[in-house]
Amino acid sequence: MGATSLRQVGVTNGADTGSYFDRAAETMPREALAALQFERLRKTLRNAYDHVALHRERLDAARIKPEDVRSLDDLRRIPFTFKSDLRDHYPFGLFARPVPSLARLHASSGTTGKATVVGYTKADIDNWADLMARSLQAAGARPGDMVHNAYGYGLFTGGLGAHYGAERLGATVIPVSGGGTERQIALIMDLKPRVLCATPSYTLALAEVAEKMGVDLRQSALQVGVFGAEPWSAAMRSEIEERLAIKALDIYGLSEIMGPGVACECTAQAGLHGWEDHFLFEVLDPETQAPVPEGEAGELVITTLTKEALPMLRYRTRDITRVTTEPCECGRTHLRILRITGRSDDMLIIRGVNVYPSQIEAVLVGRPMIAPHYQLVVERNGNLDQVTIEVETHIGIAADAFPTISRDVAHYIKSMVGITTRVVIKLPGEIPRSQGKAVRVRDLRPKE
Numbered sequence: 001m002g003a004t005s006l007r008q009v010g011v012t013n014g015a016d017t018g019s020y021f022d023r024a025a026e027t028m029p030r031e032a033l034a035a036l037q038f039e040r041l042r043k044t045l046r047n048a049y050d051h052v053a054l055h056r057e058r059l060d061a062a063r064i065k066p067e068d069v070r071s072l073d074d075l076r077r078i079p080f081t082f083k084s085d086l087r088d089h090y091p092f093g094l095f096a097r098p099v100p101s102l103a104r105l106h107a108s109s110g111t112t113g114k115a116t117v118v119g120y121t122k123a124d125i126d127n128w129a130d131l132m133a134r135s136l137q138a139a140g141a142r143p144g145d146m147v148h149n150a151y152g153y154g155l156f157t158g159g160l161g162a163h164y165g166a167e168r169l170g171a172t173v174i175p176v177s178g179g180g181t182e183r184q185i186a187l188i189m190d191l192k193p194r195v196l197c198a199t200p201s202y203t204l205a206l207a208e209v210a211e212k213m214g215v216d217l218r219q220s221a222l223q224v225g226v227f228g229a230e231p232w233s234a235a236m237r238s239e240i241e242e243r244l245a246i247k248a249l250d251i252y253g254l255s256e257i258m259g260p261g262v263a264c265e266c267t268a269q270a271g272l273h274g275w276e277d278h279f280l281f282e283v284l285d286p287e288t289q290a291p292v293p294e295g296e297a298g299e300l301v302i303t304t305l306t307k308e309a310l311p312m313l314r315y316r317t318r319d320i321t322r323v324t325t326e327p328c329e330c331g332r333t334h335l336r337i338l339r340i341t342g343r344s345d346d347m348l349i350i351r352g353v354n355v356y357p358s359q360i361e362a363v364l365v366g367r368p369m370i371a372p373h374y375q376l377v378v379e380r381n382g383n384l385d386q387v388t389i390e391v392e393t394h395i396g397i398a399a400d401a402f403p404t405i406s407r408d409v410a411h412y413i414k415s416m417v418g419i420t421t422r423v424v425i426k427l428p429g430e431i432p433r434s435q436g437k438a439v440r441v442r443d444l445r446p447k448e
């Protein structure tokens with residue numbers, strides 16, 4: 001759907017006047033949404049089958065032709081796509097359009113091997129801007145707002161994704177990108193943006209540097225923060241809301257599917273609406289690949305419904321979450337992703353207990369005397385993973401209190417998460433600060 005059509009249907013009630021709320025699409029009854037998804041799934045399959053050798057081979061091997069898909073239930077018969085497929089067909093092997101016809105490329109760097117390259121036609125970029133504008137609107141941004149965009153510009157999809165969306169919304173963008181934290185604080189105080197886009201960890205770094213500069217970010221004009229690109233806990237949300245005096249909303253996305261704006265929270269803060277007119281979401285048991293019952297945790301698997309250049313069939317995101325299709329108080333009918341709790345490939349098995357770094361964060365953030373800056377160091381001891389938590393104290397805490405703090409943190413981790421950890425207390429500033437995605441885990445286990 002193009003920008004013009006969205007703008008034409010956008011404004012239908014007083015509360016949303018001058019807004020980018022697409023009432024027809026966002027509050028569509030779920031049966032109509034399913035019908036639209038089916039129609040778009042057929043087109044996506046056709047596009048993938050006709051133009052991408054890998055998808056054609058996999059569909060042929062599964063003995064399924066695009067026209068054999070007769071309902072959304074047939075989705076289960078379609079083979080998965082994995083990140084390794086993008087790597088194996090680096091750089092352009094999964095593109096369904098010739099490279100010279102594309103408007104843009106982005107790339108995301110994995111922890112292993114080559115970057116993953118993704119491509120967009122003009123129509124893909126246009127849809128992305130629409131969905132990002134829709135996301136910002138849902139989060140509480142409005143046309144005429146000034147948006148301070150601290151997501152990194154460049155190959156990372158965060159910067160340009162949020163930029164185009166904010167422009168599409170009719171906001172004024174400050175394209176500051178990551179880094180230069182002191183200058184960012186000066187810009188926030190002088191230009192008076194109402195909306196901040198950044199990773200949650202960089203936002204905390206901003207708050208910390210502001211304090212050192214004697215600047216009270218609570219007094220800034222910021223009211224809304226749209227934070228994502230990494231897992232963050234409810235405790236981290238409260239910490240950010242308190243320190244900046246803003247409402248903090250969660251936004252999700254991934255390069256392979258589009259970039260930021262695949263899903264975003266509305267101001268009810270009750271889960272991220274996954275934009276189902278453009279994506280099909282499944283939650284599967286990562287081991288058995290069977291769908292989990294609604295509300296239970298599993299791996300998010302996404303099929304694109306409108307992408308031209310890079311159609312994705314049942315992409316295994318590795319992100320662990322739960323979803324609900326219960327109606328939301330905002331009136332939007334699109335399902336809600338109840339926060340991404342971690343990645344299946346980040347999962348640690350500590351003496352038989354499955355643990356995600358975000359669970360540990362939820363216990364650390366907000367405990368007395370420690371600051372929300374931490375890293376987990378994972379080592380292999382025999383067959384077992386062993387975790388050391390390095391966490392900073394607040395400024396002014398005497399070193400002789402460290403052993404008590406350490407015992408207190410270890411005790412709470414044990415009782416809340418169920419694992420035994422070693423806790424090392426660090427001085428303020430000792431844990432490296434991120435300018436984008438935070439590095440939460442230092443994995444020292446031998447590589448297999």
Ligand code: DLL
Nearest residue numbers: 108158228229230231251252253254255259260340
């Ligand atoms: O991080 C896109 C993005 C930019 C999203 C800005 C939101 C804001 P990638 O670099 O490809 O794309 O990384 C995607 O980041 O599979 C998740 O594991 C993680 N991630 C993204 N958003 C969230 C979130 C961008 N809100 C990977 N909560 C995804 C938890 C997130 N994890």
